[in-house]
Amino acid sequence: MHKFLPLTAVVTGSLFLLASCGTANSANNQSSTTSNSASSSKSKPIHTHSSSVTTARNSSQQANSPSSTTSSSQTNHQVVANNSNTPTISHQSVALSEAQQEQITAQFLAWAGQRARIGGMAVTDYYMDHGTAGFGDFFVATPDGLVQVQNQDKPGPSHFKIHAIGGVTFYTPLDGNLGIQKDLKGPFAAGYSAVARPDKPISKYLLGDNGTVYELQKNGDQVGLSTGLGEFNDDGSYTSDNSVAPEDQFSISGDTAAQQELQKLLIPYRK
Template sequence: MKKIVLASLISLLVGTLPACSTNLSSSHPHSHRTADSTQTKPGFHNGVFSNRQGTIVIKNVATIVTNDPSTTQKLCAVIFRGTFTNKTASKTQAADFFQKYLEAYPLPKSQHQKLISSNLEAQSPYDSEIAAAHISTAPHKTTHFAVAFPLKKLYSHYELVPLTTQRQHLQAGVFKAKKTPLTNSAATGTTPTTTAKSSNSSQSTSKNVLHLTIDQKKQINADFLNWAAERATVEHMAVSDWYFDHGSAGLGDWYANTPDGQVQVQNQNQPGAAAFKIHAVGGCIFYKSKDGQIGKQNLYKGSFADNYSISLDDGQPVSKYLLGDNGVVYELKTGNGSSVSSSTGFGQYDDNGQLGNYQPDQNFEISADQAAQNELQKLLTPYQ
């Protein structure tokens, strides 16, 4: 009798115990849903879209009205400008990545219509960037590009919709347009543009481009270097005018990418000075010296093959300053563990003066160093 009662009691207790396996399995979906609800939706965020193949950063969206060379009519276009980073092991064109993973639309939604890209066969200040979109970007490199879409009329807002490989729409990026005058509009035959910039883009303080002789450029650069030497000493850094150099190379011009366009750094007449709206007056490089030296230093030591390796500590911050003849100081911040050489930040046109495969590995930005901007303006004043 006791055995029967005990067995019944055990059976009753087992029946009232929680079913662990059932509760655990039912708790997983709840936890998973909670985690998913807090995750950021894939797609555009702050002007950036990235997947396993590459990363697109939209820095500037411009609309232009220009002349169509094939007709007498006006041509409207929206141009998405930015950088493309190739994350694959093979060469990839920015235009191909853009076409495969992004769709462009004018807004508002009531006028929703997918835009079709074009090479924009009309004179515009973005021709070199549009051409660059169709040049292969080397693996794990970043290049500037632009993709143009012809329009029947201009809109105030534009949307980029990222796609998965299954053509599913992800979170879109929306860009609001603001009207700004077009630089060199008389030369390009275009009318003022409408420009939409992401929050992290820089506003240029560009002045009129000056036509300086080689001797004038040397004097301005020497004076700027003397100013920079005092600045470097105070900040316990070294500075040198050896900001740019290269070994054996082709016949094309050397240049740097900036938010204001390409800056010609070395003229070899391929394509020549007239092809660039901005030209380098000179430049310098701020760095931490391995031997602790500060102020103005001779960075060129040993052989060219040694380059910066003897004196410059690339584990510390490095800044290259590029002085434009438009009165703007451009800056490339690098180092901090990244390898730096005299050709870092610069690219070269091919032997026929066309945008080739040797493109800048990094891009200059408009320097936030207002003291440097003021110093360059002061040095250029006598030549204005």
């Protein structure tokens, strides 16, 4: 995967996760701006208008996340502008070009970098990757259905109602370097273990083109670059006996500030 392709901090001994930061500081941050299958480079999905939803098979739910107590009413946070400047909810995905996806991800990363520094954390847009794999599309499972993460046209973008714009990963750095980190050190097999404290949680944020931020949080020693990632069969089918199903499901993030930031970034692309 390429930068996902053409494919959370210690404050007086306690972890400061982005989600909790978002709750405590959202009033101060709402104006903040922000694979190929045989490789281990980050990938960027190709999006088109989607028409159908594939049902997810999930092995387990996200545990011990500050977002896990989020009520179902927070499922969708998509916001569009109106004349009264009062946000209204939109549930539709936005068709974005690869360049637009990269711009939105870069803006969100810039915003996340500031949040990470405040929390004494590091953040990278290297949020998902895989090693040698098959030819099926890569995806993650969410309460809203499957989200396509890397398109390999099997089954293709039109089979997903939601597509990943990009994502970021928050972690407590081993080297003490805070804020945005451009590259992870070490090979794919090492993953975050080369840069993150294994005794502290790692949070992956996935940006959906429906305007929702999805989150997967686990202890550092339980998170790899491919954690949460699933894959369709080589022929584009999805069956429990053949497909690579994700072991973890992403939840809808309880980080209100992050949800609002993504919504704001998508406003120019909504018609």
